[in-house]
Amino acid sequence: MRGHGFLLANYVPGDSVLHRSPLGLKFLLVFACGLASFIIVDWRISAAMLVVLCGLFLLTGAGVKRLWRAVRPLAVVLLVIGVFQWLQLGAPTAARIVLNILVCIVAASLLTATTPVQRLLDGVVKAAGPFRRLGADPERFALTIGIMLRSIPYIAGTFSDVRDSARARGLERNPRALVLPVFITSVAFARQTGEALAARGLGEAED
Amino acid sequence: MPAVIFDQVAAAVERDDSPQPKILLDAVNLRLEEARVGVIGANGSGKSTLLRLVNGLIQPTTGTVTVDGDDTVRAVRKVRRNVGFVFTDPLSQLVMPTGREDVELSLRRSVRNGAERRAQAGAALERLGLLPLADQSIYELSGGERQLMALAAVLAVDPKVLVLDEPSTLLDLRNRELLRRTLAGLDQQIIMSTHDLDLAMDMDRVLVIEQGRVAFDGNPADAVAAYRSWCLEGLSAPGQGAPAQNATGQDPR
Numbered sequence: 250m251r252g253h254g255f256l257l258a259n260y261v262p263g264d265s266v267l268h269r270s271p272l273g274l275k276f277l278l279v280f281a282c283g284l285a286s287f288i289i290v291d292w293r294i295s296a297a298m299l300v301v302l303c304g305l306f307l308l309t310g311a312g313v314k315r316l317w318r319a320v321r322p323l324a325v326v327l328l329v330i331g332v333f334q335w336l337q338l339g340a341p342t343a344a345r346i347v348l349n350i351l352v353c354i355v356a357a358s359l360l361t362a363t364t365p366v367q368r369l370l371d372g373v374v375k376a377a378g379p380f381r382r383l384g385a386d387p388e389r390f391a392l393t394i395g396i397m398l399r400s401i402p403y404i405a406g407t408f409s410d411v412r413d414s415a416r417a418r419g420l421e422r423n424p425r426a427l428v429l430p431v432f433i434t435s436v437a438f439a440r441q442t443g444e445a446l447a448a449r450g451l452g453e454a455e456d
Numbered sequence: 457m458p459a460v461i462f463d464q465v466a467a468a469v470e471r472d473d474s475p476q477p478k479i480l481l482d483a484v485n486l487r488l489e490e491a492r493v494g495v496i497g498a499n500g501s502g503k504s505t506l507l508r509l510v511n512g513l514i515q516p517t518t519g520t521v522t523v524d525g526d527d528t529v530r531a532v533r534k535v536r537r538n539v540g541f542v543f544t545d546p547l548s549q550l551v552m553p554t555g556r557e558d559v560e561l562s563l564r565r566s567v568r569n570g571a572e573r574r575a576q577a578g579a580a581l582e583r584l585g586l587l588p589l590a591d592q593s594i595y596e597l598s599g600g601e602r603q604l605m606a607l608a609a610v611l612a613v614d615p616k617v618l619v620l621d622e623p624s625t626l627l628d629l630r631n632r633e634l635l636r637r638t639l640a641g642l643d644q645q646i647i648m649s650t651h652d653l654d655l656a657m658d659m660d661r662v663l664v665i666e667q668g669r670v671a672f673d674g675n676p677a678d679a680v681a682a683y684r685s686w687c688l689e690g691l692s693a694p695g696q697g698a699p700a701q702n703a704t705g706q707d708p709r
Contacts, residue, residue, distance in 0.1 A: 259553055259593055366557045371570055388564065395561065399551050402595065441548035448511050448541035449562060449610070450533060451551075 260365050261311040267363040268309065272372040275360045282356035286349035292341050295348035302355040311362045319358040320351065322405055327351070361398070370395055392451060396442060407434045457645045458524035458538070458616045460510055462486040465519035467505050477517075480505040481668045484519070488647060494659035494676065495649040496683050502668040503649040507619050510647060511541045523617060540615035540644070544622045546602035547594070555597070555605040556581065556590035562612045580612035584638060600631025604638060611642070620648040624655060653680050 267275070282298070289295050306316050327347050334343035361369070370391035377387035411430045412421070420426035465484040468477035481502045495503045508514040509521045512528040512535050521528045528535045543549045552558040559577040567573040581587045584604050594602055603623055610618065620639075624632045636655055639646060648659070656662050662679035664672035664686075672682045 260591075262591070366552060366554075367560045367570065367573070370564075391564075392561075395557075396551055399553055402553075402593075403547070406595070438548065441543075441545070442551060444513060445541075445543060445549040445551065448513055448536065448543075449613075450536040450565070451561065 259315075259361065261309065261315065261362050263310045263363070265309045265363065267305060267359060270363070272364060272368060275364060276372065276376075279353075279356045279360050282352050286353055289345065289349065292345040292348055295345050295352060298352050299348055299355065302352060302359065306355055306359055306362065309359070309363050311358075315362065316355070316358070320354060323350070323354065366395060366398065392446075400438070400442075403438055404431070404435055407431050407438075457489050457491055459522075460486070460488040460524075460617065460645075460647065461520075461522045462488075462506075462509070463520050463522075465509065465516045465521055467502075467509060467514055468517045479668050480514075481509070481665075484670055486663070486670065486673070488645075488661075490660035491645055492659040492661070493645075493647045494656040494662040494679070495647065495665060496651070496653070496656050496662060496679065497649075497665035497671075498687065501665045503665050504621050505668075506663075506665060507541075507621050507647065507649055510617070510619050511539045512536060513541070537613070538616045540610035540613070540618045542603075542607055542610055542618065542620040542623050544625050546599075546606035549606045550594045550602065550609065553593055554591050555586060555594060555608065558594070558605065558609045559590075559612045562609045566613060577612060580608050583611070584608045598631065599626050600628070600634055603627060603631070603635060607635075607638065611644075615644060618642065618644040618646050620646065620650075622649050622651060624650060624652045653683075656680055 282302070285298065286295075289298075303316065307313065327350060330350070331343045331347045334346050364372075373391040373394050374387040377385065377390040380390075381387060408427075408431050411427055411434070414430075415421050415423065415426045418426070462484045465481060466479065467481040468479050471478050484506070495506060497503050505514055509516060509528065510523060512521075512532040515529050523535050523539055526534050526538070550558045552561050556574075556577055559580050560573050563573045563576055567576055578587065578590070581590050584607065586601070586604055586608055589597060589601055589605070594605065597605065603626070607623075624635055627635060632652065632655070636658065639648075640658065648655070650656055657676045657680060659676050662672075662674065662676045663670050664679050664683045666686065671686070672679050
């Protein structure tokens with residue numbers, strides 16, 4: 250089981266401006282980048298934003314390798330999207346869409362690379378606090394985010410393993426040989442995770 | 457040591473292909489008070505079911521299971537606070553990207569203050585010598601390190617009973633020995649299923665489970681001998697898959 254293909258960068262200890270920035274500000278940055286991807290219509294602005302965000306990422310000391318590792322898992326998908334959009338809507342639109350997706354990934358990676366997961370979860374619990382009045386359990390919100398962060402590399406790793414095993418059997422062109430095992434393994438993983446959480450008493454309603 | 461009591465316990469699951477449920481465990485009566493209890497038996501014999509009943513992950517179809525006086529159905533939350541569970545595959549147990557974060561997750565309910573939680577997580581990791589690995593991705597750890605990390609996450613909340621479901625199955629010899637030494641140093645009552653008969657010999661009491669029943673209950677040497685004889689019975693018949701022999705024609709075991 251490989252599990253290294255993580256879409257976002259893992260936390261990197263450091264003392265950069267971004268490490269010291271309040272969590273709320275970093276959340277806002279990610280939110281603003283997500284929002285901007287809907288508003289921006291000029292690919293050059295998207296490209297400029299991406300350059301700025303990459304610069305900020307490198308300022309954190311996380312390094313080019315981590316930046317590449319955060320983007321790499323999506324490289325093929327981005328290529329497919331880019332080519333498809335280019336054929337459908339032309340080069341400027343294709344470039345804008347691909348660049349906007351990259352902006353979102355790098356912005357989210359900035360957050361995860363400079364914030365320990367537990368602080369991230371504390372932030373989620375705080376943000377979800379007002380929903381307690383409606384009967385919601387903020388700890389469950391946080392647990393969901395935590396599990397999501399953990400599950401992405403697992404599923405990506407499963408895909409790599411399944412692809413290798415399909416190749417070994419000469420079935421690399423058979424979509425069923427790729428999709429079905431990943432789906433079944435993911436469901437099994439979800440069940441095992443649920444059992445592990447139950448065994449630890451996590452995810453239950455607060456006393 | 458807290459007493460884990462099985463009183464006339466049976467466990468069964470519904471089957472799609474038959475109106476009769478599949479019996480996983482039947483007529484189990486046990487009082488486990490020893491510090492180290494081993495559970496051995498063939499694949500599918502009911503070992504994991506027995507262990508899951510202790511933590512309330514499976515509820516008995518009939519009978520009751522109590523841990524230190526608490527019923528695993530009616531007081532399941534309290535039981536789970538007192539009973540830590542370590543699974544065979546640590547990757548399905550560790551739910552956070554790094555070991556430190558997973559240990560902190562265990563402590564979230566009991567320790568609200570972030571700094572205090574971090575300190576306690578550090579101490580829990582330090583106890584098992586895992587602090588240098590605390591911030592590494594769990595995918596970068598070896599199987600043994602992951603298993604110890606899962607153990608640290610469970611021990612962080614200081615359970616009274618530790619249940620381990622075949623914890624050494626995925627480990628190499630060195631990591632198995634590391635796990636064995638770590639378990640030997642713990643204060644908790646340990647109930648552990650295993651296929652590692654050397655590990656079973658470390659226990660105070662060993663149960664042999666066979667087709668959903670406790671087929672033997674006694675000291676480790678006798679239990680292992682009984683299990684060996686049942687397992688190997690019939691294998692030595694000519695042409696029916698005789699056990700491997702060494703160059704001198706003797707059974708290497």
